[in-house]
């Protein structure tokens with residue numbers, strides 16, 4: 001407890017003037033991101049939410065997508081590079097008085113493990129074959145649609161074609177890659193609109209899932225004080241977030257909710273944070289935190305793994321028919337892979353880049369080269385147009401200007417499948433993991449609640465063992481979940497060139 005109280009991060013900066021300068025740089029950088037818009041050649045001007053997000057998700061116009069992709073980076077990252085470099089120097093100075101070599105070392109200390117970095121690398125390597133198979137399948141489909149001459153001979157996928165501004169999740173191009181179009185497709189967005197769901201009803205639906213497990217309901221103050229639609233009377237950073245006011249009563253979400261499946265999942269994610277806040281609210285303040293930051297990110301997503309199943313969606317009236325055949329199964333697993341597998345290298349590389357910047361390994365003039373070195377190697381995506389060292393593409397992703405650590409999401413995307421497997425067993429679900437729905441299982445809820453109430457009072461391996469019966473992070477549950485899809489993808493990719501070269505080439509395939 002004493003160690004946690006004294007671990008105050010960059011606020012340990014001794015020099016008041018430098019502390020003020022660091023905070024000014026941070027708020028300047030965040031301001032650039034918050035105010036950014038893109039003005040198109042056709043006169044349209046869009047903000048990130050909802051305009052650019054919806055364009056990147058739904059447009060199939062190569063040039064329009066490219067214009068949005070370049071415009072967003074010109075109006076965010078490109079304007080931050082010098083300030084960010086100065087911020088990094090001051091941030092490192094701030095934590096040095098706590099004995100950390102740099103900010104990256106401080107951030108990694110939250111995982112309390114001397115083998116944290118090699119453990120992460122091993123997980124990514126175990127998951128690489130599954131990612132490569134998904135990447136190859138998607139790339140072939142996109143080449144058919146956009147033409148081979150748009151794709152580099154080194155095998156990467158141009159980053160603006162994957163349905164997301166950062167190519168971090170590919171669920172929005174599901175319609176372009178759906179394996180069995182005549183079978184059940186899981187996207188319930190149209191149904192949410194047909195049934196005129198409101199943001200409030202989406203939040204109530206999520207709350208009902210938590211309550212069905214015997215977990216805590218959202219308190220009245222939550223419903224009175226949260227902001228769940230984009231306000232018209234003030235500016236607000238629309239990036240969803242959950243806040244703990246550390247007074248054992250006030251817990252809130254702010255979010256600019258869209259009526260679609262993606263936001264229904266996000267609502268569960270944010271409500272997972274609130275549930276954790278409430279479960280550990282009686283711990284001493286230093287223990288009112290996740291067992292590690294990845295655990296905090298995994299709570300809501302774990303429950304959403306049940307909610308997203310066709311069976312559950314039918315139970316809550318969002319899907320009228322569920323076919324139990326191989327085609328529907330593969331359709332569902334592929335839609336989940338576009339959200340969960342696609343994310344893994346992205347979740348890994350953000351802080352690989354940032355740790356290398358904090359440590360001094362990557363100097364300012366190499367910021368963008370290092371970023372694309374990692375994007376080309378780990379994620380197998382390429383820039384649609386040539387990038388230069390005056391660009392600063394990492395700054396186009398919220399978590400860099402907001403200085404929010406990111407490896408927590410890679411950890412979460414691995415451990416959430418371990419949690420899901422453990423809760424499914426507690427709920428007495430015996431079938432394939434991807435069909436499990438823990439809805440209404442008080443046994444599962446009790447097991448989860450017991451772990452959440454620990455907060456950060458025990459080392460995370462203790463919490464992991466309490467929930468799953470063993471203390472380590474493991475990719476096995478994730479690979480078990482997607483096993484039927486792995487076999488199917490290997491058959492689909494037979495005879496195809498699987499994977500990509502580490503470096504992106506400038507050369508493109510012949511038409």
Ligand SMILES: CC(=O)N[C@@H](CC(=O)O)C(=O)NC[C@H](CC1(C(=O)N[C@@H](Cc2ccc(O)cc2)C(=O)O)CCCC1)C(=O)O
Nearest residue numbers: 168239240241242243244265266269270273296297301409
């Ligand atoms: C006071 C404070 O800071 N509170 C923290 C929570 C805490 O630390 O207590 C907080 O609210 N952080 C905001 C952040 C928002 C989101 C996010 O940034 N997600 C990542 C990665 C991802 C993507 C898909 C997915 O399914 C899960 C994760 C991204 O969008 O790239 C955006 C929507 C989802 C989660 C969050 O909730 O984690």
Ligand SMILES: [Zn+2]
Nearest residue numbers: 269273296297
């Ligand atoms: Zn989160």
